[in-house]
Amino acid sequence: MNTGVTLGFIGCGQMARALLGGFTRHRELLRSVILFDIDPTKAKALANDYGTAVADSGYSLVSGVDVVVLAVKPPQVKPVLREISPVLNADKVLISIAAGVTMESIREEIDPQVPVVRVMPNVPCLIGQGVMGLSFSEAVASDKQNVILELFSTVGLVEPVPEEYMDAVTAVSGSGPAFVFLVAEALTDAAVDVGLPRDLARRLVNQTLIGSSAMIQESGEHPALLRERVTSPGGTTIAGLRALESGGVRAAFFDAVSKACQRSARR
Ligand SMILES: NC(=O)c1ccc[n+]([C@@H]2O[C@H](COP(=O)([O-])OP(=O)(O)OC[C@H]3O[C@@H](n4cnc5c(N)ncnc54)[C@H](OP(=O)(O)O)[C@@H]3O)[C@@H](O)[C@H]2O)c1
Numbered sequence: 001m002n003t004g005v006t007l008g009f010i011g012c013g014q015m016a017r018a019l020l021g022g023f024t025r026h027r028e029l030l031r032s033v034i035l036f037d038i039d040p041t042k043a044k045a046l047a048n049d050y051g052t053a054v055a056d057s058g059y060s061l062v063s064g065v066d067v068v069v070l071a072v073k074p075p076q077v078k079p080v081l082r083e084i085s086p087v088l089n090a091d092k093v094l095i096s097i098a099a100g101v102t103m104e105s106i107r108e109e110i111d112p113q114v115p116v117v118r119v120m121p122n123v124p125c126l127i128g129q130g131v132m133g134l135s136f137s138e139a140v141a142s143d144k145q146n147v148i149l150e151l152f153s154t155v156g157l158v159e160p161v162p163e164e165y166m167d168a169v170t171a172v173s174g175s176g177p178a179f180v181f182l183v184a185e186a187l188t189d190a191a192v193d194v195g196l197p198r199d200l201a202r203r204l205v206n207q208t209l210i211g212s213s214a215m216i217q218e219s220g221e222h223p224a225l226l227r228e229r230v231t232s233p234g235g236t237t238i239a240g241l242r243a244l245e246s247g248g249v250r251a252a253f254f255d256a257v258s259k260a261c262q263r264s265a266r267r
Helices: 014-029 040-050 058-063 074-087 103-107 123-127 142-153 163-174 176-193 198-219 223-229 236-246 249-266
Strands: 005-010 030-036 067-070 093-096 116-120 130-136 156-160
Touching (some): 005 014, 005 058, 005 142, 014 030, 014 123, 030 058, 058 074, 067 074, 074 103, 123 130, 130 163, 142 156, 163 176, 163 249, 176 198, 236 249
Parallel strands (some): 005 067, 067 093
């Protein structure tokens, strides 16, 4: 690590691990990485896995880096900002991945000249297949924007969005993997219900989700068109779809996204 940015993570939980895993696969983007967690064993474990350094406080971490990723849970954001604000300045970039924490509320705790970035990643970042909405404050210079876009692209698709979309992004792609996991679980149970062994059911369901997603992606067609093509008159698929519609599956998705969005906005 001798070119690129000096990067620090405050908070070494699940999402820090997912991001660091991708970032460190592209060491050319990083000069050095330093980690801090309130629980030193978590910081040391992550540092051992990725060959990085550990700081003894958030304050000392921020003193030594150009870019800080705040990867603590939303209620911890303000206390951490209060601790690090004396060493945050306009030459650094602060990136928050905390759900529902606005740039305005971040700026209440720090020098308003500090460039701030909000990112909403999702859990498939762990395997480099994430998707994230990302918003820059006006103070982030374009060369720094490019470095940050490049870094986050190592863990998935980055969609720059206006900050006003962040609650919706949180509900759709932040919470989305849990919705899809529920669909996978329900379809597997349904397969067992009609007599399939569970391990076979899981393989069938997993590959059906993978194959269907790949078709949506590769064909570029609207999912409704793809669905119509496999729905023959009087056939098995339309019988199943009718049951899904009468079970309110579409309305349930509208409600799920709307509730998650409202909760993100309330934080
Ligand atoms: N997981 C997701 O799918 C996901 C998706 C999108 C966004 N996010 C956002 O990502 C952020 C991190 O989520 P996560 O799932 O990675 O959480 P996590 O696994 O709980 O990790 C957060 C870590 O920060 C530590 N911590 C708490 N207070 C601290 C402090 N003052 N200084 C330094 N470290 C501190 C926690 O330690 P303790 O456990 O000891 O408190 C924990 O190790 C959250 O704000 C969340 O909204 C998560």
